[in-house]
Amino acid sequence: MKRRTNRMGDLVRAELSDLLLRAVQDPRIRLVSLTSVEVSPDMRRAVVRVSALGEEAQREEALEGLRNARGFLRTGLSRRLRTRATPELVFELDRGAEHSQRISDLLESLHDGRDESS
Numbered sequence: 231m232k233r234r235t236n237r238m239g240d241l242v243r244a245e246l247s248d249l250l251l252r253a254v255q256d257p258r259i260r261l262v263s264l265t266s267v268e269v270s271p272d273m274r275r276a277v278v279r280v281s282a283l284g285e286e287a288q289r290e291e292a293l294e295g296l297r298n299a300r301g302f303l304r305t306g307l308s309r310r311l312r313t314r315a316t317p318e319l320v321f322e323l324d325r326g327a328e329h330s331q332r333i334s335d336l337l338e339s340l341h342d343g344r345d346e347s348s
Contacts, residue, residue, distance in 0.1 A: 239267040242276050242307065242317065249306045258295030261288075265324040269317055276317035279324035289323055296321040 243264050250259060261283040268277045282292040296303075300319050308316040 235269045235271060235273070238269045238273060238317075239276065241311065242269065243267040243278075245307055245310045246278065246303060246319075249303055249310075253306060254299055254302070256295045256299060258291045259299070262292050262296065265326065273313070274315055274317055275320060277320045277322060279322050281324045281326075293321055293323055 243266070246267070247264050250262065250264075259282075263281050264278060265281050266279045268279075269275070278296075280293065280296065282289040284292075300321070304316055304319055307319075
C-alpha cells in the first residue's frame with residue numbers, strides 16, 4: 231500500500247507543478263516550488279509541502295494564494311488524474327531548507343570559533 235501512495239504522491243506533485251506553471255495566474259505563487267506530496271492511505275487527502283522564496287510575509291502570502299487556488303487545482307487534477315476520488319489538497323510550508331541553513335550556520339560559527347582559539 232505504501233508504494234501505491236508514494237506513486238500517487240509523485241503523480242499529484244508532477245501534475246500540480248504543471249498546473250501551477252501553466253494555468254495559475256496568481257502573482258503571489260510565482261516563486262513557489264513543491265517539495266513533497268504525501269497522500270493518505272485512502273487517497274482522499276494530500277498534504278502538499280511547498281517552498282517559497284522571500285521573506286516570511288511573502289511566504290505566508292504565497293501559501294494563502296495556494297489555499298485560494300485549491301478548488302481550481304483540485305478540479306484540474308481531477309481532469310488529469312482520472313481517478314475515482316481526487317484528493318483534498320492541504321498546503322503547508324516546508325521549513326526543511328530553513329532548518330538546514332540554520333544548522334549549517336551554527337556549525338560554521340562553531341568551526342570559526344575553534345579556528346580563533348587555536
